[in-house]
Amino acid sequence: MKNTIDNCQVLDIPKIADHRGNLAVIEGDTLPFDFKRVYYLYDVPSDAHRGGHAHKEQQEFLIAVSGSFEVILDDGINKKTVTLNKPNKGLLIPTGIWRELGNFSSGAICVVFSSDVFLESDYIREYSEFEKFYR
Structure with a gap:
């Protein structure tokens, strides 16, 4: 079954509130998949775009x-x-x-949890290929 944008969802990350500052925790079943890679984007110019791809098998958060x-x-x-x-x-x-991904504010940092290690073969980087692959 093909996923749709309705399968994309914003999830709450458990937070421990404290007068000294909050602590967010990702562990156990916080995510609906086991992650094998974590990476982050930073210093992205506000007029730049990132992403521009789909994954055949990997999920991301x-x-x-x-x-x-x-x-x-x-x-x-x-x-x-x-x-x-x-x-x-x-x-x-x-x-x-x-x-x-776009419209990054000054100082924005995007952390990504991925369900697998980097595999170039899992990426669909051309939109025309994406359209063919998922028809």
Whole structure:
């Protein structure tokens, strides 16, 4: 079954509130998949775009740990834009969803939890290939 943008969802990250500052925790079943890679984007110019691909098998979970940015989600039929701007909320992107990240605020940091290690063969980097792959 093909995923749609409706399968993308913003999830709460458990937070421990304290007068000294909050602590967010990702462990156990916080994510609906086991992650094998964590990476982050930073110093992204406000007019730059990241992403521009889909994954055949990998799932990802994106968090704006600082600042904000927008994620344009596309399932080949419908599109929607999600703004991430809270470090205790993240966006779950299942397989087969095209994503583009943009409109980064100054100092924005995007942390990504991925369900697998980097595999170039898992990426669909051309939108025309994405359209063919998911028809």
